[in-house]
Amino acid sequence: MNKKNTEYLINRKDNQYEVVIGLEVHAQVLSESKLFSSSSTKFGAEPNTQVSLVDAAFPGMLPVINEFCIKQAIKTGIGLNAKINKRSVFDRKNYFYADLPQGYQISQFKDPIVGEGKVILDMPNGQKEVGIERLHLEQDAGKSIHDLDPQNTFVDLNRSGVALMEIVSKPDLRSPDEVNAYIKKLRSIMRYLGTCDGNMQEGSLRADVNVSVRPKGSKEFGTRCEIKNVNSIKFMQMAIEYEANRQVDLIEEGKTIDQETRLFDTKKNETRSMRSKEDAHDYRYFPDPDLLPLEVSEKFIEELKNDIPELPDDKKKRFIEEFKLSPYEANILVSDIDIAKYFEEVVTKMGKNKDIKLAVNWITGELFAILNSKGLEISQSPVSAKNFAILINLIKNGTISGKIAKNVFELMIDGDKDPQKIVEEKGLKQQSDPKALEALIDKIINENREKAIEYKQGKEKLFGFFVGQAMKASGGKANPQLINEILKKKL
Amino acid sequence: MSDITKQSLTELVENIKNKKLSSTDVTKAFIQRSEKSSELNAYITDDFAPALDKAKKFDQNPNLDLKLPGIPMAVKDLFCTKNVKTTAGSKILNNFVPTYESTVTENIWNEGAILLGKLNCDEFAMGSSNETSHFGNVQNPIDKNLVPGGSSGGSASAVAGQLTPITIGTDTGGSIRQPASFTGIVGLKPTYGSCSRYGIVAFASSLDQAGPMAQNVKDCALLQEVISTYDSKDSTSINFKRNHYSKELTKNIKGKKIGIPKEYRVDGMPKEIEDLWQKGIQYVKDCGAETIDISLPHTSYALPTYYIVAPAEASSNLARYDGVKYGYRAKGENLIDMYEKTRSEGFGAEVQRRIMIGTYVLSSGYYDAYYLKAQKVRKLIKNDFDEAYKKVDAILTPSTPSSAFKIGEKTNDPVSMYLNDIFTVPVNLAGLPGISIPAGHDTKGYPLGLQIIGKAFDEQNILNIAFAMEEKINFKNKITDWWIK
Numbered sequence: 023m024n025k026k027n028t029e030y031l032i033n034r035k036d037n038q039y040e041v042v043i044g045l046e047v048h049a050q051v052l053s054e055s056k057l058f059s060s061s062s063t064k065f066g067a068e069p070n071t072q073v074s075l076v077d078a079a080f081p082g083m084l085p086v087i088n089e090f091c092i093k094q095a096i097k098t099g100i101g102l103n104a105k106i107n108k109r110s111v112f113d114r115k116n117y118f119y120a121d122l123p124q125g126y127q128i129s130q131f132k133d134p135i136v137g138e139g140k141v142i143l144d145m146p147n148g149q150k151e152v153g154i155e156r157l158h159l160e161q162d163a164g165k166s167i168h169d170l171d172p173q174n175t176f177v178d179l180n181r182s183g184v185a186l187m188e189i190v191s192k193p194d195l196r197s198p199d200e201v202n203a204y205i206k207k208l209r210s211i212m213r214y215l216g217t218c219d220g221n222m223q224e225g226s227l228r229a230d231v232n233v234s235v236r237p238k239g240s241k242e243f244g245t246r247c248e249i250k251n252v253n254s255i256k257f258m259q260m261a262i263e264y265e266a267n268r269q270v271d272l273i274e275e276g277k278t279i280d281q282e283t284r285l286f287d288t289k290k291n292e293t294r295s296m297r298s299k300e301d302a303h304d305y306r307y308f309p310d311p312d313l314l315p316l317e318v319s320e321k322f323i324e325e326l327k328n329d330i331p332e333l334p335d336d337k338k339k340r341f342i343e344e345f346k347l348s349p350y351e352a353n354i355l356v357s358d359i360d361i362a363k364y365f366e367e368v369v370t371k372m373g374k375n376k377d378i379k380l381a382v383n384w385i386t387g388e389l390f391a392i393l394n395s396k397g398l399e400i401s402q403s404p405v406s407a408k409n410f411a412i413l414i415n416l417i418k419n420g421t422i423s424g425k426i427a428k429n430v431f432e433l434m435i436d437g438d439k440d441p442q443k444i445v446e447e448k449g450l451k452q453q454s455d456p457k458a459l460e461a462l463i464d465k466i467i468n469e470n471r472e473k474a475i476e477y478k479q480g481k482e483k484l485f486g487f488f489v490g491q492a493m494k495a496s497g498g499k500a501n502p503q504l505i506n507e508i509l510k511k512k513l
Numbered sequence: 514m515s516d517i518t519k520q521s522l523t524e525l526v527e528n529i530k531n532k533k534l535s536s537t538d539v540t541k542a543f544i545q546r547s548e549k550s551s552e553l554n555a556y557i558t559d560d561f562a563p564a565l566d567k568a569k570k571f572d573q574n575p576n577l578d579l580k581l582p583g584i585p586m587a588v589k590d591l592f593c594t595k596n597v598k599t600t601a602g603s604k605i606l607n608n609f610v611p612t613y614e615s616t617v618t619e620n621i622w623n624e625g626a627i628l629l630g631k632l633n634c635d636e637f638a639m640g641s642s643n644e645t646s647h648f649g650n651v652q653n654p655i656d657k658n659l660v661p662g663g664s665s666g667g668s669a670s671a672v673a674g675q676l677t678p679i680t681i682g683t684d685t686g687g688s689i690r691q692p693a694s695f696t697g698i699v700g701l702k703p704t705y706g707s708c709s710r711y712g713i714v715a716f717a718s719s720l721d722q723a724g725p726m727a728q729n730v731k732d733c734a735l736l737q738e739v740i741s742t743y744d745s746k747d748s749t750s751i752n753f754k755r756n757h758y759s760k761e762l763t764k765n766i767k768g769k770k771i772g773i774p775k776e777y778r779v780d781g782m783p784k785e786i787e788d789l790w791q792k793g794i795q796y797v798k799d800c801g802a803e804t805i806d807i808s809l810p811h812t813s814y815a816l817p818t819y820y821i822v823a824p825a826e827a828s829s830n831l832a833r834y835d836g837v838k839y840g841y842r843a844k845g846e847n848l849i850d851m852y853e854k855t856r857s858e859g860f861g862a863e864v865q866r867r868i869m870i871g872t873y874v875l876s877s878g879y880y881d882a883y884y885l886k887a888q889k890v891r892k893l894i895k896n897d898f899d900e901a902y903k904k905v906d907a908i909l910t911p912s913t914p915s916s917a918f919k920i921g922e923k924t925n926d927p928v929s930m931y932l933n934d935i936f937t938v939p940v941n942l943a944g945l946p947g948i949s950i951p952a953g954h955d956t957k958g959y960p961l962g963l964q965i966i967g968k969a970f971d972e973q974n975i976l977n978i979a980f981a982m983e984e985k986i987n988f989k990n991k992i993t994d995w996w997i998k
Contacts, residue, residue: 075613079833081606082593082615082712084747114829116875120848125832175848177837306875308884311718311826313748 030197057185058085079123104139121164134158153192198259371411517542536583540568559630579625605859615712633667662692687937690949694962705944706751709744767801772905828871912962
C-alpha cells in the first residue's frame with residue numbers, strides 16, 4: 023500500500039485497487055426529550071431512570087412526535103445543503119431484541135425527512151464534494167448488558183426512544199483520510215447548528231461503514247461489506263484499512279467477496295463476519311399506523327432557515343476576506359464552533375488597533391499547545407478570550423516582547439489572570455524609552471570599545487553580541503526593535 | 514327498587530339526580546345481578562368491593578352536575594385501568610396491572626361513573642364470537658350456548674343481561690356492532706379519530722376505535738358524548754367540533770336521504786336478513802326520510818383487504834408481548850427460546866394465526882402483492898363511500914349476515930367466522946361511524962340488527978336516524994334470565 027500523491031490505492035503485484043466507502047452516520051439529536059416521549063435524554067443517568075411508559079412499550083401506549091426533534095433534523099438538512107421533504111413517513115422496522123421494547127424501531131424508510139445534499143471537504147490537494155443520500159429520523163434502542171451476571175442479561179432502557187438522525191452518504195469517499203475529514207465536517211456542521219453535540223465517547227456520533235474495492239479505473243462498484251457501529255474516527259480508519267486489504271486479498275486469490283455485515287474488533291484490529299446477506303433480517307417495514315405522515319409547510323422550513331447560524335464554509339470565506347487569513351488558518355479556526363467563537367471573541371476584545379495575524383499565531387501556537395498538554399477543549403480554556411486579547415494587545419503595542427509574553431502567558435493559565443496586572447506586578451514592562459536605552463547602549467559600547475571597532479571594521483556578526491548585552495543589561499525587558507535601531511545608529 | 518337493573522342509563526341518571534336512587538342503590542343492584550350471573554362469564558375481573566366504596570363515597574357528596582353521576586359500569590378488558598388488572602382476554606397479560614388509565618375510561622370516571630369490573634372479550638379483540646378469550650367463552654343472555662358475538666362479547670352480554678347499564682367496547686372490524694346485533698342492544702363505532710386510543714390495548718391501530726354500547730340510542734348518545742374527546746396523546750386523534758350528542762338528539766329526520774347499497778345483498782344471505790332490511794327501509798321512509806339505491810362497488814374486496822391490513826398491524830403491535838418487560842414469561846434456554854415459548858404459550862391459536870398472516874403479508878417479496886395492494890383497495894373502498902355521500906346522508910345495511918350462532922359452531926372454520934364481519938368491516942376501512950340498532954328477531958327468536966353508516970364526524974346524524982327508527986321498530990329484547998338460578 024502506498025499513497026501516491028493524494029490517491030489512496032492498494033497495490034498487489036501489478037494491480038492497483040481503489041477503495042470505495044460510504045457511511046451511515048448515526049447522530050443523536052441534541053434534545054432534552056426523546057423522539058416520541060417526554061423522557062429525559064441526559065447521558066450517564068442511573069439505568070432505567072429515564073424511561074416512560076411509551077419508551078418501555080406498555081400496552082396501549084402511543085408515540086407522539088417531538089416537534090423539536092423535527093426542527094433539529096430539518097436544520098441539519100439545511101446545513102447539509104439538502105432537500106427538505108415536506109412530507110415524510112415514519113415506518114416500523116420490525117425485529118425482536120430484549121432492548122427493543124416495542125418489538126420494532128420507529129424509523130423512516132421510504133420517505134425520509136431530508137433528501138439529497140452535499141458536504142464539501144477541505145483536503146490537502148483541494149476541495150472534495152461528498153454527496154448525501156438522505157437523512158432520516160429514528161429511535162435508538164436500549165442497551166443490553168451481558169457482563170453483570172453469568173446467567174442473565176440486564177436491560178437499560180434510558181436510551182430507548184432517543185432521537186437519532188441517520189445520515190447516509192453516497193459512496194463518494196475514497197480513503198481513510200477522507201472519512202476522517204467527512205466525519206469531522208459533519209460533526210462541525212451539526213455542532214454549529216446545535217443539532218448534535220458530536221460527542222463520540224458518549225455515543226452521540228457513530229457510524230456503519232460500507233467498504234468495497236475495485237480495480238483502479240473501474241467504473242463498477244465491487245461487492246460491499248458493512249462494518250457495524252464503529253464509534254471513533256480512528257477505529258473507522260483502521261477498520262477500513264483492514265477491510266479493504268482483506269477484500270483485495272480475496273480478489274487476488276480469485277475468491278469472491280460475500281455481501282455481509284461485519285464487526286470491527288478493536289482489540290485485534292480486524293473485522294469479523296456478523297451475518298451474511300442470507301441471514302439478514304426481514305424487517306417488514308410498513309408505515310407506523312400510530313403516526314400520521316409528517317407534513318411541514320414551506321413557512322415552517324423558511325423560519326428554520328432564518329434560524330441557521332453562519333456555518334463553517336461561510337465562516338471560512340468571511341475569515342479569509344475580512345481578516346485576510348490564509349485558507350489554512352481559516353480552516354483551523356472554523357473547524358470547531360468553539361474555536362471559531364473563541365477566535366471571534368478575541369478579535370472583538372482586541373478593539374480597534376488589533377493584530378489578527380498575531381492573535382491567530384498565538385491561538386494556534388501557544389493556546390493549542392497548552393490545551394493539548396492539558397487535554398482540554400477550547401471551551402474549557404484556562405485563559406479567557408478577554409485576557410487573551412489583552413495579552414496580544416500588550417505585544418502589539420510594544421508593552422512586552424513576544425518572549426516576555428510567553429512567560430506572562432504561563433502565569434495567566436493559573437486562574438485566568440489579567441496579563442496587564444502580571445506585567446505590572448512583576449515589572450515586566452518593556453523598556454521603550456529611547457533615552458534610557460541610548461544611555462544603556464552608550465554604556466555597553468564604552469565597556470566594549472575593542473569589539474565596537476572590530477564591528478566597524480566589518481565584523482558584522484558582532485552586532486548580535488551587542489544586542490545580547492543590551493537585553494541582558496535590561497533584564498530582557500528592552501524593546502528589541504529599539505535596541506536594534508539605536509545600536510545601528512551608534513555603532 | 515328491584516327493577517333498578519332494568520332501567521336505562523337515562524332513567525338511572527334521572528333517578529339519581531332526583532335523589533330517588535342513590536349511587537349505592539344502583540351499584541349494589543348491578544353488583545348483585547352480576548354476582549348471580551357468573552354463568553354468562555361476562556367478567557374477567559370484577560371490582561365490586563371498591564365499586565361499592567366509591568358509590569358510598571359519591572353519595573356522601575354527590576356531584577349531580579356530572580353526566581354519569583355515580584353510575585356503575587363495567588368496561589371491556591381492552592381498556593387499561595389504573596391498578597385494575599387488564600388482560601385483553603389473553604394469557605400473556607394474565608397478570609398485568611396497568612399504572613395508568615386509558616383516556617376513554619378516564620373521561621368516563623371524570624363524569625362520575627364507577628368501575629364495576631373488566632368484561633370478557635376475544636383475545637386481543639381478535640374474534641367474532643368471544644370464543645378466543647383465554648378466560649373462556651361468554652354466554653349470550655338471549656339463549657344458552659349461544660355466542661354473544663365478538664370481540665366485545667362480554668360487553669354485549671353484560672348490557673343485554675343487565676349486568677351493567679352501559680358499557681364501552683372497541684371495534685376494529687365490527688367488534689361493537691356485531692355483538693350488539695347478536696344480543697339485541699345498540700352499539701356505535703365512532704369515526705376513526707373521534708375517541709382516543711391512548712391506553713387501549715392495540716389490535717390494529719389504523720382501524721381500532723372505542724365506542725359505546727347501550728340498551729337504547731339515547732344512552733348510547735350520552736356515553737358517546739362523554740368518551741369522545743380530542744387527545745394530544747394519540748397522534749391519530751382528530752380535533753373536530755363534537756356535538757352534545759344526547760342533547761341534540763332528534764327524531765326529526767324528514768328529508769334525509771338514506772342510501773341502500775346493492776352490494777350488501779350478498780350471496781347466500783338468509784331471507785330473514787333481507788326481510789329485516791326491507792322492513793328497515795320502510796321504517797326510515799315512515800320517518801319521512803327518502804331511500805336511494807346506491808352502489809359501493811368495491812364492497813366485496815373489503816373482507817380480504819381487512820384480513821391483510823388488520824393482521825399486518827397486529828403482528829407488529831403484538832411484538833411487544835415478548836416476556837421481557839411485563840406479562841407472562843416462559844422459561845427458556847436463551848433469549849430466542851424464551852421468546853418462542855412465551856409467545857407460543859401466551860397467545861391463543863387465533864392470535865397466532867393472525868400474527869402469522871400479518872408477518873407473511875409484510876415479508877419482503879410479499880409486501881407489494883398483499884399489504885401495499887390492500888392499502889390501495891382500502892382507498893378505493895373509502896372512495897366508494899365518498900362518492901355515495903355526494904348523493905346520500907347516511908347508508909342503511911344489515912349489521913350482520915346472520916343472527917347469533919351456537920358456541921363451537923364456527924370455531925373450526927375461521928373463514929366462515931370472518932364472514933360475520935362482512936357488513937361492518939368496510940366501515941372501519943373507511944374510518945366512518947356506524948351504529949347497529951336492534952331491529953327484529955329471526956325465526957328462532959334471536960335478535961337481528963340494522964346498521965346505519967354515516968359520513969365522517971357525522972355521529973349526530975346516524976344517532977338521530979337510529980333514534981327515529983328505534984321508536985318505529987319498538988324492539989323488545991327477550992331476556993328470560995335463564996342463567997340465574
